[in-house]
Amino acid sequence: MSLELLGGRVLAPWFGSSIYVWGSIITVFMLSLSVGYFIGGRLSLHSPSLAKFGCMFLLAAAILVPVIYLAEPVMIWVFDRIEDPRYGSLAASLVLFVAPTVVLGMISPYSVRLLVRRREESGKVAGTLYFVSTLGSALGTLATSFYFVLWFEMDTIIVVLAGTLLLLGALGICCRGLDRHA
């Protein structure tokens, strides 16, 4: 959600901040998350492990950072080719935000697979995960729009997001070791 909010900021200098820009961004994020959920669910079938799970975070971080550098050239390229700011903002958000958001979407179903031990508790585990991830989205939205934009530059916030993903990924891979010792 934090990334989605910043997406609006990234696009505004080229495509304005009208309702269609938000329409483009929300569409692209929803589409990407849905694809990510699907892929994440499939991946969970093939010998799931905490290490692979950690790699998803690392991958998301690795894809997120180039967005900072690609944003400007991508938007110039799109602006030169698409006159209508509705389709311009849609094209630019597709290029910039699909990859990181798909990877972030993979995380939820994969974590369900890792956390469910018995079939009877699957609903409870999924519920807890939805609870945690949606609560996190809410807090991320609030913190970003109320405070982060007042304190930090946009790129700084994106780098911190990527850094957090990196840490979580590393943590996942380390814990795999602990798991084995236990």
Added chain:
Amino acid sequence: MHDIRSIASAILLACAVASAGVAADQQVLHREQSLYHTILVVAEPTRLCLKFSVRNNTRNQSCVDPHDSKRMVFGYTRMMMAALLVVPEPETVLVAGLGGGTLPTALAALLPDVRIDVVEIDPAVVKVARTYFDFQENERVRVHIRDARVFVKRALQRGRQYDLVILDAYSGDYIPEHLMTAEFLDETRKLLAPGGAVVANTLATSQLYDHESETYRLVFGEFFNLRVSTSNNRVILATNGPLPNKATLRANSRTWRPALGPYDVPITSYPRRLSTKVDWDPTKRPLTDQYSPANLLKGSR
């Protein structure tokens, strides 16, 4: 019993009036929910006003005196005419933000050869300006329904230039944050013909004043600030070359004085009010596309 009933009806009436956001002596001629605001056209005893309303907080965008349609009702509109001191004979003008169309209408009447492009994001505002405020489009005055930032970028791409750019897209309650950054001002500066100027209407209160002033200084260097004690607005005049000296400003004000009489613009008082003094905190961060919490800063004094 009778008393209670009359008190109750008075309370009800007061609530009805308050919820409409207008006082008892005002008559709502038109109400429209556009994509961006609730637009109201309100007839007051001595003037006709365009208002944008968010719940009960209604703010005048533009007012005219129906008996004297040229008279500029708002102080800030009169102050914006100080642009003619810096660019006395503009041939091409870009106006970002239409409102009731007061400025483009006045400029089109004062300058027989001028070409004016107006960029306004809200088609409903254009319709209201045409219907109620006698705003006329013709081959000299054209309106573009577009985000001003997008319009400026396209205009640059097509190599267009303007002698005068008027920035009046801030509705007071909400500031389009991408229209207040150094990058946007730099794009606007590049759009200026040699000797051209940008004139911007902004608020003089709140922390935003410092940040905004630093942003203009970053892009244009020294600029003119125009403030009058009776107005919460301040007008910025910035050029892409050196600022004109006081003698030039005074000469231009004398030239324009007769024509501006009917508009009630005290143009000859402006040269001495145009100040280059740094009356803000220069340590404040300029606004950029990376950092532009303009609406959050506006809320903090």
